[in-house]
Amino acid sequence: MLYNKVIKDYMDDWASRSAKAECIRFKRLSQRGMMLSCTDVQINEVIAEVAEIMEFRCTDISLSDNEVKVCFYMSFAKGDMMGEVPDVLVTDIPRIAEKFRNKCAVLYTGAVFGAGFEHSAVPRPNSATVIHDVIGGMFFMACRTLKKGVYYAGFGGCSIKAKALASGGYLPVMTYEDALFMVKFQRERPDELFCFDNTYGGRLADLHKALFTCLDEFDRICRANGIKYFLGGGSLLGAVRHGGMIPWDDDMDVMMLRDDYRRFLEVVGSEIDDEKFFFQSAETDSDYHSIFTKIRLNGTVFTTRFSSRFGSSHQGIFLDIFVHDKTADIKPLQKLHVFATLFARSMVFHKWEGTPMHFYGKAKLLCRLATWYIKRTDMKKLERIQERVVTFFDRFPTHSLYDGTGEHLRHGAFPARWLKKSAEMKFGDRSYPVPAGYDKYLRYSYGDYMTLIPASLRKAGHDIVRFDLGEYGR
Template sequence: MITALKEMQDIQLKTALEVKRICEKYNISYFLVGGTLLGAVRHEGFIPWDDDLDIGMLRKDYERFIEVAPMELSSKYFLQTWFTDKSFGLPFAKIRVNETKFIEQNSANVRCHNGIFIDIFPFDNVPNELSLQKKHNQRLFIFKRLILLKNGYSLWNSGGLLKKIIYKTVKIGLFFIPLPFLKRNLTKEMIKYNHIETEKVAALGSPFGYFQEQTNKEWVGEQINLIFEGTRFSCPTGYENYLNSHYGDYMTLPPVENRVSGHGVLKVEIKSSTG
């Protein structure tokens, strides 16, 4: 299992190097986020048990990347958004590696590209007022869940029978709501506050919580280079504040029993020619 994880991390690293190349060519700002940023700071590479790689971009840079990436990526890769893959239900991008498989529990029945991937998250403004944040969070949560249900994602794997009944009932009602309508409204809600100055931004498409994902704009607005697996990658200048906010005492390793992936992986396949 350790060998397979290392092989997968090597593939993800090569994919991230492609993103880095494209961003540098087109002067697009990007930064490592989440566990990938934590890995860069604490391990100078992947967290040893981590099976994903996360990159963030402010919305304008994200849109530019989505525009140019199809022209730059080789046939080895697939830029997955809900425009390039109609069954994909997430409001951010993944770069998938063709001829591989990485099947997660909640998307096992979704007929979309399911290769090994890295995530690319757009960061959008969140309002300063707590009351507006609560309303924003509620609307985002509803639209994200409806889109996932409409696309066949399983949202009841954790939870009791009542949760399963509620989601399946809602799914029946979704038959009458067009998917493009839901996507337009979610996107509109995500970029709702980008026209005004706010203190914080967040990866609003992330599966983690609205408030957990918030970060001060000044922490990620400028970047520095940190070593990740032997290569310098762009990271937020405020990485210490970011990591303290997200993880607390981030330099202390978690207990051994918590050193596991959180993806609920069912199957991984890597062809010998991939790499």
């Protein structure tokens, strides 16, 4: 049943989030292992998956006196699990928490509700709303030597005397609001792929329609002038994996080769319907300095926290246009080209942002010199330097490309033949061009691209401060 796949999706999410929680140090468990007493099948499966990810032993049979002993004693447990005093006791029963207060470290969860758990009910403000915070809190305590007493993992008030686990450094892996939405989604739409489609005031589907309006205008210009392009980034991934936009995505990407992009620049000014759209580049918008260009939708607002600092620039809903350029065929030169590109892009960005160069905490002396230089150099010159660096190898007959204007720049070079031929693929209601070698390109960009990210991360990525669809939301 699809329902079972949805539950497995949540369970994989719980395991992934717990294993990656920054506040949990698994070194102690890797050295000692963990003995677990728990009768709940789903919790056991999640803990076993975390143990596999983080490479430590987890068993319900004592192998030595060295394991960290953890006992789940929940209101939904079957049988008596209190044969001995564990190192960590996890319970949602107040009288059990009180009984063991002076015997071990007790994790009192409050009421436990989780999407997919057959014993879950309606969440309350003082609950551990999803199993993330039960399992994450348990691992946090098992990986540390905590004093005896009762600790609380949940949201809101606690019905018994307890120390907040957060006060000891535990970082909840989800917000209460997100947890509530996950539980509600699973209950109301148990057969659907989960994502946070409540973003943008519940207008995410309308945002997608507006983005297709931008894409269709770009596609019209390119087809009318015989210019080759491909769906790129998350849009290409969405076409291949979902047959449309990634359900939680909030922007759209296309990509071109440099020669095709130059031809596009020659015609876009006269071809674009400037009543509905705006082609945004450093040349058309004096407050815009990204290395990639955009097609914006007039009459809409999509203002991020960063772009809000440049109020005179166009802030409409947008399509991103990325360019792939040639790079060297020799690996040492490829690495040098990537470094130079990162540095040139960083100079432009820090000039735009008005901050000192820091370059990911590296090359500090070089950054101080660059900071001195960019303060005394106008933006146009820095952008010319950036373009010369990115396009440096376009004059040579190389057979390698790199993502010089995009977010996969650090992935280095890939064979130019991957973008030599195109094919049509359904994306939404119609078909658009994709690379014929899309599988290899997507693996270069995303690795195992058919595997979904954890459910609780499926959320729109832009930090929006103002959003308005205008006439496109009617």
